[in-house]
Amino acid sequence: MTSIFFDLDGTLTDPKEGITRSIAYALQKIGVEPPPPERLTWCIGPPLLESLRVLAGDGTTAEEALRHYRERFAEVGLFENRLYDGVLPGLAALSSASGARLFVATSKPKVFAERILSHFGLDPFFETVFAAELDGTRSDKSHLLDYALARSRSNPSAAVMVGDRRHDVRGALNNGIQAIGITYGYGTREELAEAGARTIYDSPNALFEGLRRYVLGDSA
Incomplete structure (x- = not known):
């Protein structure tokens, strides 16, 4: 899965x-x-x-x-935050697809991440929120994803990390996870490609269509 x-x-x-x-x-x-x-x-x-x-x-x-x-x-x-256009319907469609488990993996402290997801009504789509602690534990993306893989019992070869910065890409690759970069956030295409992302999307709609294909067995 x-x-x-x-x-x-x-x-x-x-x-x-x-x-x-x-x-x-x-x-x-x-x-x-x-x-x-x-x-x-x-x-x-x-x-x-x-x-x-x-x-x-x-x-x-x-x-x-x-x-x-x-x-x-x-x-x-x-x-003081807003949901990107296309994220809510994209998550709804992806979460209903058979064979997909969805998680959040963020360097933000968990106490804040969970409140944000709840505020936007996103928490029902995710099985677990993996995040940092207030003391900085697991703020490094490589350590966070290592922890997330172990706790979720996920197979790295069947896992994907989606993020907008090089820290997301490097954290994924350091754990044998496929890295997908997105440019509608705060990282540039050059930053993501230099970090090792081979798949990069420019909009939420393109991202979720690519993820849907990946779950169905096509290349992301």
């Missing part, structure tokens, strides 16, 4: 407003002038603490910024 793991940010939903505003809030709290929102989109996808270390400086300051980020994100930023 095919196991399909979906990234969340930049793949199922567009979290730009909530993430960039919450980062700006956190930087202001620690006395750092934040860049404009459009210059913070590179932070969407990778583990957030790594990005804050670049923006804030030393590790202690970055950890303080992360605490402030979560103050705002948990109450406001979480809902």
Whole structure:
């Protein structure tokens, strides 16, 4: 049976407003002038603490910024988010196809990921949400997918990871999973191809049609 793991940010939903505003809030709290929102989109996808270390400086300051980020994100930023057009019908069609198990695999803390999926009514489509913990455990995509494969008892050779950043692609390939990249999120075609994605889609409609073919036994 095919196991399909979906990234969340930049793949199922567009979290730009909530993430960039919450980062700006956190930087202001620690006395750092934040860049404009459009210059913070590179932070969407990778583990957030790594990005804050670049923006804030030393590790202690970055950890303080992360605490402030979560103050705002948990109450406001979480809902400054939108579902990509085509995702809801695509998931509905895919989840009804025989032979497909659907999972979320995200570096976002599980407590936030589950609230977002519930907010958009996506949680019924997924068997399990595999995500990071608030202390950073499993924020690395390779470690997360290794854990997800073991817990779901999925066969890597019959598994797919869908994501918009190189971290998704490399995490998949490091675990023997087929990597599918998408360009409607925050990674470029060049980034995804350089990371090793051999299949890349430019829209949710194209993605879900490709996944449907894969589940039916055709190439994705």
